Amino acid sequence: xxxxxxxxxxxxxxxxxxxxxxxxxxxxxxxxxxxxxxxxxxxxxxxxxxxxxxxxxxxxxxxxxxxxxxxxxxxxxxxxxxxxxxxxxxxxxxxxxxxxxxxx
Amino acid sequence: xxxxxxxxxxxxxxxxxxxxxxxxxxxxxxxxxxxxxxxxxxxxxxxxxxxxxxxxxxxxxxxxxxxxxxxxxxxxxxxxxxxxxxxxxxxxxxxxxxxxxxxxxxxxxxxxxxxxxxxxxxxxxxxxxxxxxxxxxxxxxxxxxxxxxxxxxxxxxxxxxxxxxxxxxxxxxxxxxxxxxxxxxxxxxxxxxxxxxxxxxxxxxxxxxxxxxxxxxxxxxxxxxxxxxxxxxxxxxxxxxxxxxxxxxxxxxxxxxxxxxxxxxxxxxxxxxxxxxxxxxxxxxxxxxxxxxxxxxxxxxxxxxxxxxxxxxxxxxxxxxxxxxxxxxxxxxxxxxxxxxxxxxxxxxxxxxxxxxxxxxxxxxxxxxxxxxxxxxx
Numbered sequence: 001x002x003x004x005x006x007x008x009x010x011x012x013x014x015x016x017x018x019x020x021x022x023x024x025x026x027x028x029x030x031x032x033x034x035x036x037x038x039x040x041x042x043x044x045x046x047x048x049x050x051x052x053x054x055x056x057x058x059x060x061x062x063x064x065x066x067x068x069x070x071x072x073x074x075x076x077x078x079x080x081x082x083x084x085x086x087x088x089x090x091x092x093x094x095x096x097x098x099x100x101x102x103x104x
Numbered sequence: 105x106x107x108x109x110x111x112x113x114x115x116x117x118x119x120x121x122x123x124x125x126x127x128x129x130x131x132x133x134x135x136x137x138x139x140x141x142x143x144x145x146x147x148x149x150x151x152x153x154x155x156x157x158x159x160x161x162x163x164x165x166x167x168x169x170x171x172x173x174x175x176x177x178x179x180x181x182x183x184x185x186x187x188x189x190x191x192x193x194x195x196x197x198x199x200x201x202x203x204x205x206x207x208x209x210x211x212x213x214x215x216x217x218x219x220x221x222x223x224x225x226x227x228x229x230x231x232x233x234x235x236x237x238x239x240x241x242x243x244x245x246x247x248x249x250x251x252x253x254x255x256x257x258x259x260x261x262x263x264x265x266x267x268x269x270x271x272x273x274x275x276x277x278x279x280x281x282x283x284x285x286x287x288x289x290x291x292x293x294x295x296x297x298x299x300x301x302x303x304x305x306x307x308x309x310x311x312x313x314x315x316x317x318x319x320x321x322x323x324x325x326x327x328x329x330x331x332x333x334x335x336x337x338x339x340x341x342x343x344x345x346x347x348x349x350x351x352x353x354x355x356x357x358x359x360x361x362x363x364x365x366x367x368x369x370x371x372x373x374x375x376x377x378x379x380x381x382x383x384x385x386x387x388x389x390x391x392x393x394x395x396x397x398x399x400x401x402x403x404x405x406x407x408x409x410x411x412x413x414x415x416x417x418x419x420x421x422x423x424x425x426x427x428x429x430x431x432x433x434x435x436x437x438x439x440x441x442x443x444x445x446x447x448x449x450x451x452x453x454x455x456x457x458x459x460x461x462x463x464x465x466x467x468x469x470x471x472x473x474x475x476x477x478x479x480x481x482x
Contacts, residue, residue: 092402096388
């Protein structure tokens with residue numbers, strides 16, 4: 001049995017794709033249709049990938065949406081650079097400050 | 105490979121190219137903007153979005169007063185919420201020498217009507233609740249300075265270019281600028297696309313020197329690395345941009361619309377070259393400096409850390425100028441202030457290109473100046 005291409009179509013396009021910034025599939029498709037065909041541009045316009053997860057949750061889905069809308073295959077799309085610290089860390093911890101118990 | 109014509113070709117899709125392209129298009133020119141990668145891929149997309157008129161160079165102060173006026177009305181002009189907010193800028197003085205240099209700067213700034221004053225340590229603490237004021241002598245405070253969203257502004261201008269029938273082309277690196285008889289004739293991209301035009305604007309930011317060379321013009325712009333970080337969004341607790349000029353100081357602001365803290369510092373010594381590597385030093389040093397200044401931030405989490413280029417000129421002031429090549433213009437070398445200069449310099453450069461003169465004379469930013477009047481509040 002062949003795997004069905006693309007994601008299962010939801011009944012609505014109000015599905016949230018970027019959970020950190022609460023961006024829906026419809027919003028992303030609208031930006032792609034406005035002529036923005038790269039993950040970097042969409043990131044700058046909608047903030048997708050700029051939240052807590054750093055794009056782990058949404059970028060692949062958005063890449064698929066770009067492929068569906070523009071026929072630019074996921075494999076030839078450029079993904080934004082992953083930025084340190086990868087997992088959000090408190091300023092105080094990075095600064096080496098100690099808490100009241102003397103722990104870092 | 106294709107051929108096209110334009111009244112003006114703008115090289116660079118950052119704030120300077122976008123804004124200048126917009127005001128050229130608004131004057132009726134057919135604009136083609138060529139961007140090497142994607143809009144905001146260079147310095148604009150890496151900046152922290154501060155906007156201030158607190159400078160020491162007379163022309164910079166005048167340009168910034170105009171720019172701030174334009175930021176205030178930009179939502180309406182572009183039809184987007186650019187997230188402008190006048191939270192002010194507070195420059196902190198921790199030693200007598202710094203205090204004196206701020207007092208001198210304030211004297212110059214007041215000549216141009218800027219609402220700026222030197223305030224006491226107590227007033228600093230009132231404006232910034234929770235500020236660690238140990239050793240603080242006071243600060244230079246201007247409540248009309250502010251912040252906006254660099255992406256919103258730049259993309260707003262680019263959409264505006266399209267509305268005025270211009271074109272914005274991404275992934276178009278300029279490889280050749282054809283000059284015949286001392287005049288610009290055409291621009292050729294890596295894909296072999298050629299655009300015939302009487303006007304070319306070099307708005308290539310940290311790459312301005314390379315683009316200048318294509319037309320045989322020496323543009324003394326050298327990039328150096330700055331790093332920045334952004335935290336998660338939290339409840340609003342900081343109004344102004346805080347600037348700490350100590351050798352181990354930093355500057356940061358809380359984004360008004362979203363609540364993220366965003367900030368950076370100028371490394372000592374500087375890190376020359378177009379280097380976009382994020383360093384281990386910054387990711388520990390910047391939090392230390394931020395938490396030292398505002399201890400209540402200790403539990404706020406860092407989301408991301410990145411690097412970008414300041415594009416420095418010998419005197420730290422921009423180059424906005426015609427060149428010995430007819431039709432070839434430069435608007436680059438913003439020396440860390442391109443985003444805030446964007447609206448005003450965009451409009452003024454468009455005037456210079458179309459009318460031959462601008463409403464604020466940009467002569468002091470010309471390419472062949474002596475580079476002696478350095479900016480003190482970099």
